[in-house]
Amino acid sequence: MIRSAAPEDTRTIGQLIRALADYEKLSQVVQLxxxxxxxxxxxxRPYAEVLLAEEDEWRxxxxxxxxxxxxxxxxxxFALFFHNYSTxxxxxxxxxxxxxVWPESRRHGHGKALLAALxxxxxxxxxxxxxxxxxxxxxxxxxxxxxxxxxxxxxxTTYRLTGDALASLAD
Amino acid sequence: MIRSAAPEDTRTIGQLIRALADYEKLSQVVQLxxxxxxxxxxxxRPYAEVLLAEEDEWRxxxxxxxxxxxxxxxxxxFALFFHNYSTxxxxxxxxxxxxxVWPESRRHGHGKALLAALxxxxxxxxxxxxxxxxxxxxxxxxxxxxxxxxxxxxxxTTYRLTGDALASLAD
Numbered sequence: 001m002i003r004s005a006a007p008e009d010t011r012t013i014g015q016l017i018r019a020l021a022d023y024e025k026l027s028q029v030v031q032l033x034x035x036x037x038x039x040x041x042x043x044x045r046p047y048a049e050v051l052l053a054e055e056d057e058w059r060x061x062x063x064x065x066x067x068x069x070x071x072x073x074x075x076x077x078f079a080l081f082f083h084n085y086s087t088x089x090x091x092x093x094x095x096x097x098x099x100x101v102w103p104e105s106r107r108h109g110h111g112k113a114l115l116a117a118l119x120x121x122x123x124x125x126x127x128x129x130x131x132x133x134x135x136x137x138x139x140x141x142x143x144x145x146x147x148x149x150x151x152x153x154x155x156x157t158t159y160r161l162t163g164d165a166l167a168s169l170a171d
Numbered sequence: 172m173i174r175s176a177a178p179e180d181t182r183t184i185g186q187l188i189r190a191l192a193d194y195e196k197l198s199q200v201v202q203l204x205x206x207x208x209x210x211x212x213x214x215x216r217p218y219a220e221v222l223l224a225e226e227d228e229w230r231x232x233x234x235x236x237x238x239x240x241x242x243x244x245x246x247x248x249f250a251l252f253f254h255n256y257s258t259x260x261x262x263x264x265x266x267x268x269x270x271x272v273w274p275e276s277r278r279h280g281h282g283k284a285l286l287a288a289l290x291x292x293x294x295x296x297x298x299x300x301x302x303x304x305x306x307x308x309x310x311x312x313x314x315x316x317x318x319x320x321x322x323x324x325x326x327x328t329t330y331r332l333t334g335d336a337l338a339s340l341a342d
Contacts, residue, residue, distance in 0.1 A: 089202055
């Protein structure tokens, strides 16, 4: 059901990333290059790891959407993650950057299976926390996360420096 | 002024982490072990990196506080960070976990110098983003971050799974 991704899954992972961006109404920021993604996931300095959820039967190809999904695969969802680090707890943690299950394969437990596999991985690797961010309008996701015992970090706000402001500070 | 930390700075870094936790009213969660910290920062699998801000003159030892700071050092502040990864941008980023300057050394530009060094590092390493989280009551920090062009990610909330809830999901 859940397995680690391999380099030959790169195209599938790229499609899932595009589909997640569509779902989050953020497709306009996607700058995905398949070769670079392969390098970043499976090269000598990997920046992230990926778990895949698979079904026994191959998924019917989706009609071409905005980003042109045309993939025929048994993969129905993915979790992309990397390690963060808590100085207060003195342990690494796992940060889940992306979690996505194809709409037609939802409510089959794939999302929960991916999160459970990550929780096991966290404990096996001595991590105290599993964390991720959710868009405030995504109430189905938030209800799901709360049902698993996850707690919203309401008193923290993330700040981001990017583009010209980042370049200007660097000068 | 700004330099990378070395293993012999571990004790100083530990004191700075404790002082930051005091400032954030989170000392009760700190489980810091100096040997483990050294291993996590400078061992074979480093989870984070540290930049230190130094002054020419050694800082007077502080009176012993809640956590017993008693360090005499030229180090007046630190930035502890690791890499994250944006699938949408297809690039790594830098996540700043901790930023702290001793109260008596503030308003001398050390915080900005640490952030500027991180911004340079981000650009040198092909990172598109520098990100961090701030407690909502910490308005001096937020004003400072906004003055640098950082943007609050107001529409995202971080969820955290830890302790029993994490263990229960892993089962």
